[in-house]
Amino acid sequence: MAVYFDHNATTPLHEKALEAMQPYMEAIYGNPSSLHRFGRLQRDAIEQAREQVAALMGAQSSQVVFTSGGTEANNLMLKGLCIDAGVQRIAVSEIEHMSLLQPAATLADSGCAVDRIAVNEQGLVTQASLKQVIKDDTALVSVMAANNETGALQDIKKLAAQARANGAWFHTDASQIAGKLAFSFEQTGVHAMTLSAHKLYGPLGAGALIVDKQLPMHSLTQGGSQEKGLRAGTENVPAIVGFGMAAELAMQAMDERADHVRTLRDALEKLLQQFDQVKVFANEAGRLPNTLQMGVQDFDGETLLMELDRRGFAVSSGSACTSGKTEPSHVLKAMAIPDELATSAVRISFGRANTMEEVERFVEALEQILGLKSSAVMMAANL
Amino acid sequence: MNDKTDKPIYLDYSATTPIDERVVAEMLKYMGPDATFGNPASRSHAYGWQAEAAVEQARQHIADLVGADPREIIFTSGATESDNLAIKGVAHFNKKRGQHIITCKTEHKAVLDSCRQLEREGYEVTYLDPEQNGLVDLEKLKAAMRDDTTLVSIMHVNNEIGVIQDIEAIGNACRERKIVFHVDAAQSAGKVPIDLASLPVDLMSFSAHKIYGPKGMGALYVQRKPRVRLEAQMHGGGHERGMRSGTLATHQIVGMGEAFRIANEEMATENERLITLRNQLWDGLKDMEEVYINGDFEQRVAGNLNISFNYVEGESLLMALKDLAISSGSACTSASLEPSYVLRALGRNDELAHSSIRFSMGRYTTSKDIETTIKHVRTAVEKLRELSPLWDMYKDGIDLDSIEWAAH
Amino acid sequence: MAYGEKVLDHYENPRNVGKFDQNEDNIGTGMVGAPACGDVMRLQIKVNDEGVIEDAVFKTYGCGSAIASSSLLTEWVKGKTLDEAKAIKNTELAEELALPPVKIHCSVLAEDAINAAVEDYRKKNA
Numbered sequence: 001m002a003v004y005f006d007h008n009a010t011t012p013l014h015e016k017a018l019e020a021m022q023p024y025m026e027a028i029y030g031n032p033s034s035l036h037r038f039g040r041l042q043r044d045a046i047e048q049a050r051e052q053v054a055a056l057m058g059a060q061s062s063q064v065v066f067t068s069g070g071t072e073a074n075n076l077m078l079k080g081l082c083i084d085a086g087v088q089r090i091a092v093s094e095i096e097h098m099s100l101l102q103p104a105a106t107l108a109d110s111g112c113a114v115d116r117i118a119v120n121e122q123g124l125v126t127q128a129s130l131k132q133v134i135k136d137d138t139a140l141v142s143v144m145a146a147n148n149e150t151g152a153l154q155d156i157k158k159l160a161a162q163a164r165a166n167g168a169w170f171h172t173d174a175s176q177i178a179g180k181l182a183f184s185f186e187q188t189g190v191h192a193m194t195l196s197a198h199k200l201y202g203p204l205g206a207g208a209l210i211v212d213k214q215l216p217m218h219s220l221t222q223g224g225s226q227e228k229g230l231r232a233g234t235e236n237v238p239a240i241v242g243f244g245m246a247a248e249l250a251m252q253a254m255d256e257r258a259d260h261v262r263t264l265r266d267a268l269e270k271l272l273q274q275f276d277q278v279k280v281f282a283n284e285a286g287r288l289p290n291t292l293q294m295g296v297q298d299f300d301g302e303t304l305l306m307e308l309d310r311r312g313f314a315v316s317s318g319s320a321c322t323s324g325k326t327e328p329s330h331v332l333k334a335m336a337i338p339d340e341l342a343t344s345a346v347r348i349s350f351g352r353a354n355t356m357e358e359v360e361r362f363v364e365a366l367e368q369i370l371g372l373k374s375s376a377v378m379m380a381a382n383l
Numbered sequence: 384m385n386d387k388t389d390k391p392i393y394l395d396y397s398a399t400t401p402i403d404e405r406v407v408a409e410m411l412k413y414m415g416p417d418a419t420f421g422n423p424a425s426r427s428h429a430y431g432w433q434a435e436a437a438v439e440q441a442r443q444h445i446a447d448l449v450g451a452d453p454r455e456i457i458f459t460s461g462a463t464e465s466d467n468l469a470i471k472g473v474a475h476f477n478k479k480r481g482q483h484i485i486t487c488k489t490e491h492k493a494v495l496d497s498c499r500q501l502e503r504e505g506y507e508v509t510y511l512d513p514e515q516n517g518l519v520d521l522e523k524l525k526a527a528m529r530d531d532t533t534l535v536s537i538m539h540v541n542n543e544i545g546v547i548q549d550i551e552a553i554g555n556a557c558r559e560r561k562i563v564f565h566v567d568a569a570q571s572a573g574k575v576p577i578d579l580a581s582l583p584v585d586l587m588s589f590s591a592h593k594i595y596g597p598k599g600m601g602a603l604y605v606q607r608k609p610r611v612r613l614e615a616q617m618h619g620g621g622h623e624r625g626m627r628s629g630t631l632a633t634h635q636i637v638g639m640g641e642a643f644r645i646a647n648e649e650m651a652t653e654n655e656r657l658i659t660l661r662n663q664l665w666d667g668l669k670d671m672e673e674v675y676i677n678g679d680f681e682q683r684v685a686g687n688l689n690i691s692f693n694y695v696e697g698e699s700l701l702m703a704l705k706d707l708a709i710s711s712g713s714a715c716t717s718a719s720l721e722p723s724y725v726l727r728a729l730g731r732n733d734e735l736a737h738s739s740i741r742f743s744m745g746r747y748t749t750s751k752d753i754e755t756t757i758k759h760v761r762t763a764v765e766k767l768r769e770l771s772p773l774w775d776m777y778k779d780g781i782d783l784d785s786i787e788w789a790a791h
Numbered sequence: 792m793a794y795g796e797k798v799l800d801h802y803e804n805p806r807n808v809g810k811f812d813q814n815e816d817n818i819g820t821g822m823v824g825a826p827a828c829g830d831v832m833r834l835q836i837k838v839n840d841e842g843v844i845e846d847a848v849f850k851t852y853g854c855g856s857a858i859a860s861s862s863l864l865t866e867w868v869k870g871k872t873l874d875e876a877k878a879i880k881n882t883e884l885a886e887e888l889a890l891p892p893v894k895i896h897c898s899v900l901a902e903d904a905i906n907a908a909v910e911d912y913r914k915k916n917a
Contacts, residue, residue, distance in 0.1 A: 001429065001430070002428055002429060002430070004430060006421075006422075006425060006427075006428065006430065009421075009422040009424075009425050009431075010420065010421060010422040010425075010630065011420075012415065012416040012418070012420040013414050013415050013416070013418070013420065014416070015415055015416055018411075018414050018415045021414075022407075022411075025402050025407050025410065025597065026401075026402070026404070026407060029393075029399065029400070029401040029402065030393075030395070030398070030399060030708070031395070031398035031399040033398070034395060034398050034399075034708070034710055035701065035710070036391060036395070036701070036705075036707075036708040036709070036710075037390075037391055037705075037708065038391070038393060038395065038708045039398075039708075068460035068461075068464075068599060068629065068632075069460075069629050069630055069632075070629075070630075071617060071619040071620070071628050071629035071630065072460070072617060072629060074619070075617050075618060075619070097619075098619045098620045098621070098628070099618070099619030099620065099628060099629070100619075102618035102619050102620075102621075102628065103618045103619070105618070106618055196630075198422075198630065198632075203414065203632070203634070204630060204631070204632035204633060204634065204635065205460070205599045205600070205632030205634075205635050206599070220467075220616065221463055221464055221467045221493075221616075222467060222492075222493065222496030222497045222499065222500050223463045223466060223467065223491065223492045223493025223494070223495075223496045223497065224463060224492055224493065224496075232463050232467075232492075232493065232496070233460065233461045233462075233463035233464060233493070234399065234461060234463070234592060234598055234599075235598065235599075236460070236461075236597075236598045236599025236600075236635075237598055238597065238598065238599075239598075239599050239632070239635070305427040305428075306427075309427060309428050309429070313428075314421075314425075314427070314428030314429065314430050314431075315427065315428070316425055316426075316427045316428070317427065353416065694852065695852070696829055696830065696852050696853050696854060696857075697829075698829070698853075698854035698855065699802070699853060699854050699855050699857075699858060702794065702802060702854070702855040722829065732826075733825075733826045733827040733829075734826045737826065737829045769808065770805060770808055770850055770851060770852075770858060771831075771850060771851070771852040772822065772831055772832070772833035772850040772851065772852055773826060773831055773852045774852075775810060775833075775850060783826060788824070788825030788826065788827065788831075789823065789824075789825060
């Protein structure tokens, strides 16, 4: 298989998380709502995972609502808060994930004003840009903690305080930062936070919304009182157990993991300086230690990804969820990156198993690709 | 699975099933650092393509079991989400055409509560009373249909009493009136033959963990020809043809696919075996006094037997039967003190509704399990009747209805 | 639902299960609850000439906590005067059995039962 440099799309399940899950796929079965012993063991497992996830994010376990993933958590946040509560206006940043922007769009369709918070050319929401859109009736502000494409980190503590000062709730999508860098629900002062298990070496199929109990949340699904009435449906116990273990492992190994990927990323960034046509996005912003997104001047993005794949490197242009599209990403557009450059975007996101040797090979491969005669590139593009 | 003596005998397969070990084996191929992993939505590398291929293979298995086209299968996080998507999705999409929905009082909470939500939004819902045997009367259903009815939702197999509705007849009635027909098949897929190619059903909900697949996984069948339109409930990257956004959980989907594939192969022989076990259980209990089967005995899924032990209270019976993992109704409502709303809807009186036990058998239930179960149940019922003032009164020939109870 | 040890003990070995002839003058019968609510308790006391409860029996249709509450109550009332028996509070039963909040109504029912039995005896012997 190719070298995997796409950890912001999904991470392989950690072997210890798998180990924790396996009993719940085999010997320990039962419905958590059942009163008998089988049910009780399932409930206990869920509560332990709730503690583990809360511990990683500096929250109380009673604030953790498990969902089927980050998309559901973002949907629950926006629609669960706004649809029934008579919310008139919310503000979301331009660079949010589709799973936040799309529910926001449905709110807009139903009459709620949705203001977009601009970012600067580094992909950062400034206090000035928040100030520009926040109004007296803004009920919710949502800004992601770390961007999935560029890796740019927002100053969530400041933005949350600013939202609070304006009487608004503050939500942050922490799917990408969780487990990669220390980030605390309590210390940042947010009211709600989205998490995704499979971004931190947990399983696909689990996520969470950590939410302050004073928020008047409503469930989006009906048919059971699971998760304190905020999420109907039989709990996905193995995935929740895996999520909990992945969170615990991330907490234990956070610095070590961050140092490892930062070393690789910084080395890559340095090596890329030899290519005049390569431009690293958000390079002056604080970024996730594992992420580097670049554009290559005068080079077709699809071709670049294809050539890298042929040479054994699994990378992506940006978000996996929109990777079928050839449009420049909305994130890069919001950063005022010219379309020609934005469409050539390549995101490299490292993980715990990557090595320096892989980075060196990647740079060699890139050198070959960029060194190809333009006619050859054009031919490849027409294949 | 029940060979360990310290573990209760599991007779709660309608609440959830263990994952079949063959299913686990398939799932493990997509779990862990050495496994095939990847986001099925990743289009730029083989990790994504392989995950996507596995997803499509699973979709095919699911379609095969129910006679559908794979393109008609939309993955969700479970049957609850499928029911929510089907009911609210269709109601919202057709809001301008009409705002009336018909369902039945014995549906699963996922259907009933979705309907209640629509009522809060201004829709009108007719909740049909089932007949005493738990089946919907077709004429009553037809009589409830109106020009502004946009959706009928009737489950295939009831989770508590196991009765099988005639979805073909109901579907035909819906077609005549051009009403969308949704069927919750969480309890029937893999247990009752389903051929959506010929059935007049527009939408059908499925669950993986009810048929030896993983939790957290379900699907919604959305008919393509003619195309059933619905409004998405989960928004994001536009996965699943825009009907359900969210990263697909490859290993879970693979598990669901394998579970459906196995069910397709083994359903016939398994049903035969389960009917034998069910008969064994009923034969071992039916000579007791004041014991009643809830729901039609013939139109019933193979693994289910729901029995009321009159004059014995259900929760104390469950406590006495702690060596059996059973439930007094659906798992989703089992923490409440209310008697089963399903039995109440059948017109069962309070004592009978309070004294019901659902035995649901499955792939790993043995004849020996049933033998032990019969012994435990007989002993427990006898003991509790000794303790029951109602049993005393029944024995003394006193009509309980003649007494003025002080409800508290 | 996890039951406390004392509930389990009374549930598995209920004390004083039985029935007295309710037409006898020295018997007081209290039947409370309703099948619709899932619990019916019948508590009977046998009262001697000094007005002391010398024996008590019960039968209960209900959950384990209801059975335990009535079983414990029969133990407590024996040897008590009618007034002493009436003074027993549901909270004492609930505390002794460590009933969870959702089961407090079982102890209330038991308190109702002893009150009704005493009333019945007094009515008969008035």
